Amino acid sequence: MCEESPLCEESPALCEESSMVEPRMYTEEDCKYSATNHPDLLSVEADPRTKNELGWLVGISYMSPYKGIFGTGPNLCTFATDPCIKDCIGYTGRARANETSSPIHRARETRRRLFLDDRDAYFKKLRLEVSALARKADRRGLRLAVRLNGTTDVLWETYPAFLALQSEFPSVMWYDYTKVPIRHRSGFSGHLTFSWSGENEEECRLAILAGHNIAVPYHGQFPLVDTVGGITLKVVNGDESDLRFLDRGTHPQPVIVGLRIVEISTKRRNKDDTPSFGRRTSSEALLTDRLKSLLAKTNANG
Secondary structure, three states, rough: OOOOOOOOOOHHHHHHHHOOOOOOOOOHHHHHHHHOEOOOOEEOOOHHHOOOOOOOOEEEEEOOOOOOOOOOOOOOOOOOOOOHHHHOOHEEHHHOOOOOOHHHHHHHHEEEEEEHHHHHHHHHHHHHHHHHHHHHHHHHEEEEEEEOOOOOOOHHHHHHHHHHHHOOOOEEEEEEEOOOHHHHHOOOOOOOEEEOOEEEEEEHHHHOOOOOEEEEEEOOOOOOOEOOEEEEEEEOOOOOOOOOOHOOOOOOOEEEEEEEEOOOOHHHHOOOOOOOOEEHHHHHHHHHHHHHHHHHHHOOOO
16 A cells, blocks of 8 residues: 555555655655645555554554654654654654655655645645545444544644544544643543653653553563553553554553554664664663673773
8 A cells, every 4th residue: 555645545566666766856846735746644554553453444644753854844743852853653664765765755745744834725635535534434334543643743633623523523533642741632532642752751640640541662572561650550562553542441540552663764873773762671671781781891802
C-alpha cells in the first residue's frame, strides 16, 4: 500500500518500482498541495500494526513532524525534546530515506502544508476521507478508528472544524498519542495515550492519576513491569497493535505501552550506533555498561 495514495488498492509492486528510480531532491515548491500533488490525508494499512485488526479499520494521518523536512515551518510537536526530535519515529521504517528525496516525506510535507496554508480545504478534504472510510468500514462490517497525530502532536480539539467532524461521525473512535500535558487536553473527545519523553516524569504521574496509559520506547525486550512518574505499572506490548484504546482491557489500572525502538535514518543518527532516546531494561542497561567499559579499556590499551 503506497502512503501517497492510501485509500486506493495500489499494488506494492508500483512502490517497489518507484524506489528504483533515481531519486530527485524535492523543494518546498514541490511540496505545495496542487492538482498534480494531492496525497490523501489518511493512510490506511500503511502501518503493519493496523493490518487485520480484528473488527477495526484504521486511518492514520502522517504529516511532517516538528518544523517539517525543510526545518522552516511552525513546530507541530510543541513538547518534543531534543532526543525525541533526533530519534523521531517519523524517520523510521519506510521513511528512513533522505527527507528531501523521499516521496513519502514529500507526501507528509504536502499534508502539513495544506493544514498550515489552507485550513478550510484541509478539513473539507478530511471530512470527505473520513466519510469514505466510514462507508468502507460499514461494507466490511468493521468499526472505524482514526488517529490524526501519526507523526505530530496537534491539539485538534482547538479547531471547531474538527469538533464538527466528531459530531458528524460519533461512531468513529478518535485516538492519539500526546506529549502535551494532559491537563491541556481535557477538551479531546476520544482516547489519549500520554508519551514518556525522559524529561516529563511529573506529567506522566499526573496522566496516570487521570487514568491515561503511558507509552514508553524501549531498547531490547520489554520488562514485565516498570516505574514511571513514581508509579509502578504493568507493561503491555504496544507493537502488536496500534489500537491504543484497547491496551488496558479489563486491567483496573493504567498500563505502560511498550514500544520497541527501531532504526532511524543514518543521516539523523549523526553516526551514532543506536538511538539515544528510550529506556533500557536492567539487563540491557547492564550489557551496555559492560560494553562501554570494554571499549574504554581497549582504547586505553591502544
